[in-house]
Amino acid sequence: MAEEDVYTRPGPTNDIYQTLTHPPNPGTRVQRNTAQHGDTGESKKNVYRAAAVCLGLMCLLLSASIIGLVINNNHLIKHLTEQKVTFETTLDELKRRLCELPGWQKSGCGCYYISRVLESERKTWEESRQYCRDNQSDLMVINSKEKQDLVESLHQRVWLGLTDTETEGTYVWVDGTPLTTPTFWKNNEPNNGPYTSQGEDCVEIWNKGWNDRACADYNQWICEIVM
Numbered sequence: 675m676a677e678e679d680v681y682t683r684p685g686p687t688n689d690i691y692q693t694l695t696h697p698p699n700p701g702t703r704v705q706r707n708t709a710q711h712g713d714t715g716e717s718k719k720n721v722y723r724a725a726a727v728c729l730g731l732m733c734l735l736l737s738a739s740i741i742g743l744v745i746n747n748n749h750l751i752k753h754l755t756e757q758k759v760t761f762e763t764t765l766d767e768l769k770r771r772l773c774e775l776p777g778w779q780k781s782g783c784g785c786y787y788i789s790r791v792l793e794s795e796r797k798t799w800e801e802s803r804q805y806c807r808d809n810q811s812d813l814m815v816i817n818s819k820e821k822q823d824l825v826e827s828l829h830q831r832v833w834l835g836l837t838d839t840e841t842e843g844t845y846v847w848v849d850g851t852p853l854t855t856p857t858f859w860k861n862n863e864p865n866n867g868p869y870t871s872q873g874e875d876c877v878e879i880w881n882k883g884w885n886d887r888a889c890a891d892y893n894q895w896i897c898e899i900v901m
């Protein structure tokens with residue numbers, strides 16, 4: 675009888691056997707898995723929706739930023755344009771007043787200063803140019819026959835704003851333009867001073883023609899303000 679009690683007594687051991695002999699209904703397991711997959715799909719949709727909303731918001735913010743930048747840029751351009759007009763007006767007024775000072779004279783579209791004849795006041799080409807720059811001008815650029823006629827009419831020997839200091843034989847005006855304008859060299863000039871050791875890299879007008887001359891020589895000069 676004791677042996678029978680062992681095999682019929684309910685307990686954890688018998689539960690295990692029942693589970694092994696009667697496994698859970700497979701259909702139930704499939705239903706639970708399907709429900710789990712449905713939940714996962716819904717979660718993914720929610721994530722996608724949230725991502726789409728975020729992207730939409732970012733696009734809106736970006737568009738608003740671009741519109742703001744365009745508006746600010748337009749304001750900046752308008753402000754700079756107004757400043758430019760003010761600056762140009764002030765500069766024109768300054769040039770006009772400068773042209774009224776003693777020693778300056780207006781001619782055509784320019785205003786000119788011719789240094790005095792006194793030998794003690796003559797300057798090298800660089801010193802002459804510096805004088806012009808200190809007075810809101812530069813050495814004269816001759817880019818037309820009218821300007822050549824003007825400087826010839828002065829009957830002075832003066833430095834012009836033309837040099838080949840950078841590259842021998844390649845002349846450049848002080849405003850940066852190359853010598854492609856009409857030229858008015860004297861006969862046999864420029865010759866780069868064949869009888870001098872330092873060469874001749876700066877240009878003067880002398881007796882109605884251009885001559886290259888040693889830049890360190892002392893000379894009169896002519897400043898120009900283009901109006």
Ligand SMILES: [Ca+2]
Binds near residue numbers: 838842843866874
């Ligand atoms: Ca030269």
Ligand SMILES: [Ca+2]
Binds near residue numbers: 863886887
């Ligand atoms: Ca010469």
